[in-house]
Amino acid sequence: MIHNGTGGTTEIFCLSPDEREQAREALWNECKKQAVECGMCALAETRTNVVFGEGDRRSGLMLIGEAPGEMEDTTGRPFVGKAGQLLTQILASVGIDRGDVYIANVVKCRPPGNRTPLPEEEAACDKFLQTQILLIKPSIIVLLGMTPTKWILKTTEGITKLRGRWFDWRGISVMPMFHPSYLLRYAGDKKPGGPKHLSWLDIQEVKKKWDLTREQRLGGESDYD
Numbered sequence: 001m002i003h004n005g006t007g008g009t010t011e012i013f014c015l016s017p018d019e020r021e022q023a024r025e026a027l028w029n030e031c032k033k034q035a036v037e038c039g040m041c042a043l044a045e046t047r048t049n050v051v052f053g054e055g056d057r058r059s060g061l062m063l064i065g066e067a068p069g070e071m072e073d074t075t076g077r078p079f080v081g082k083a084g085q086l087l088t089q090i091l092a093s094v095g096i097d098r099g100d101v102y103i104a105n106v107v108k109c110r111p112p113g114n115r116t117p118l119p120e121e122e123a124a125c126d127k128f129l130q131t132q133i134l135l136i137k138p139s140i141i142v143l144l145g146m147t148p149t150k151w152i153l154k155t156t157e158g159i160t161k162l163r164g165r166w167f168d169w170r171g172i173s174v175m176p177m178f179h180p181s182y183l184l185r186y187a188g189d190k191k192p193g194g195p196k197h198l199s200w201l202d203i204q205e206v207k208k209k210w211d212l213t214r215e216q217r218l219g220g221e222s223d224y225d
């Protein structure tokens, strides 16, 4: 329900598409404001910037990584360091411009020394990620590496077994992929079956499904509105 300013409330399903869009935008801005001011875990003490996320919220494709690194902490933008540059190349290899998708992380502040986020930090930050997913309503989510895969799919299986497979999560098609920083450690390895080759196969599958879902969204079956 939304307060209508006259002391009563308006059911959200009674709102016009424009009003729904305004309500969605207001919730998004409030979520971002709370994240920027957040001090709910210890990472607030060492961060330079909160890295909320960036990209096109209407495209239906969302990528979720682990946490900001040094460059991301400095700039306040996700995936802008070496791993981010590789991610941009991976997306471009199948014709996806990174500005056309939404990119976020499980935790919004950099863990010192780029360590893996602690479970309590992931739990504290979860409300921001869940709100982002709720408001973006993606058709597809790509989970980059083990941290978002474990957090979203609640699995203990390794990324090597999970990558390249589609999972249904709350009606959203979800695919785990290797994290680009893992691929950087295998810089020279492009042989068939190697991590880079597998990631190239995975992103092609993502592109195929994204093309299909975009047709549906453009054909009036949008789940955004």
Ligand code: SF4
Pocket (backbone or CB within 6 Å): 035, 038, 039, 040, 041, 042, 043, 044, 050, 107, 108, 109, 121, 124, 125, 126
């Ligand atoms: S990591 Fe998330 S929960 Fe922790 S301070 Fe940053 S925004 Fe808040």
